[in-house]
Amino acid sequence: MKLFSWFVIGMLMSTIPGCSDRGAPIAKKKPHELTIHGDTRIDNYYWLCERDNPKVLNYLKAENAYREKVMAHTKPFEEKLFQEMKSRIKEDDSSVPAREGEYWYYTRYEEGREYPIYCRKHGFLDAPEEILLDVNKLAEGHDFCQVRGFKTSPDHSIASYAVDYVGRRKYTLHFIDLQNGQHLPDEITEMTGNFVWANDNKTVFYTKQHPETLRWGKIVRHTLGGDDELVYFEEDKTFDASIGKTLDDAYLVIFSGSTLQTECRILNADFPEGEFVPFLKREPKHEYSIEHGGDRWFILTNDGAKNFKLMQTPDDNTGKEHWTTVVEHSADALLEDVTVFKNWVIVEGTEKALPFMCVINRRNNSRYDIDFGESAFAAFVGENREYDTDILRYAFESMKTPNSVFDFDLKTRKKELKKQQPVLGGFDPEHYETERVWAAARDGVKVPMSLLYKKGPQHNGENPV
Known part of the structure; x- marks a missing residue:
């Protein structure tokens, strides 16, 4: 041999x-x-x-x-490394269930199997499990399998997912009737995996890419059992186009972006046969993104604000002359994203080389920053599917704390740990300390340093970095 x-x-x-x-x-x-x-x-x-x-x-x-x-x-050493890494990973794992309507959605893995299983429970977490899609079965007979964008229709009766069996990032979109578990005859090939449902439970908008360059440039409308229609084509080859939906389910948004310029187009999600219209036409070096909440839009923009600022404007007046300030521009803090709930706005950003989340009460405009409890860490807003909620789900991780998911009560400011990624092999985060210090460079500029050390060393000059 x-x-x-x-x-x-x-x-x-x-x-x-x-x-x-x-x-x-x-x-x-x-x-x-x-x-x-x-x-x-x-x-x-x-x-x-x-x-x-x-x-x-x-x-x-x-x-x-x-x-x-x-x-x-190196084969024996590669196998040894693989087995060691594998031994520190919990194979039979699951995500934290996320509430959407009357259902709790989650994914889970089974020991010895590589791919996720998409599930849900109706009403309560102790209700019987309903398996919506087992990707392990999809992967049978294929060397490669990747599912992207799994989601259900607004009435939770149809599941949709995009699958790629080659690794070329050319997906095929499928639909499952959750009443009988059967796939619908609709099948959309050569798409990106980016798609959203309109509110009528039968219309889907998806993105198609260029067959060679793979640039995302076409937004297409598909009606179940019907034909496809191109609704937008991004002619500028330096731009990509994608489609999303606001958290309050009110609008569909086409986002076109290049390195230094963006543009959004909007359509009422209740009327998918309508025409997308520009929220604000693209302008040189102007980057902005939008989120909707109730009777107004929130705009994250760098117009006259290098580090971005947060503005708002009424539903029916999206021109800049109608914008008013929610969060002023700061030379010290970069604003990066915004999440809008019915009664709250969460602004994510970076200040002094650390992430922050600013919570704004939409009823009285009071605000505060979330205290994450450590001095050096990473944190970001997690999976939040409900618009009318007082609970923010966020992810947190540091050099001593494994990836963790918290539910944060925006009223009481109390957090609840929902899950922490197990690290097998005897690791105990309580044995370690993390610290953020600033070191002065030769030119006087202070450089942030994140330290991790086992509890015990003293800051006496005898323990160099």
């Missing part, structure tokens, strides 16, 4: 010019001119992008064979 393997490797390598059994395969140079903005450059290896070219495939096989050969002696 070994002799045969080395023979195969040798044969593969011999098909590539410049390749021998003693050296790495060398790709042939084939000069190809590429001209853009009046500048021409030569790419000697452009031919390698020809995915179906037998010579390209043979070259890649030879590269893989060479890697297998030169790395053969």
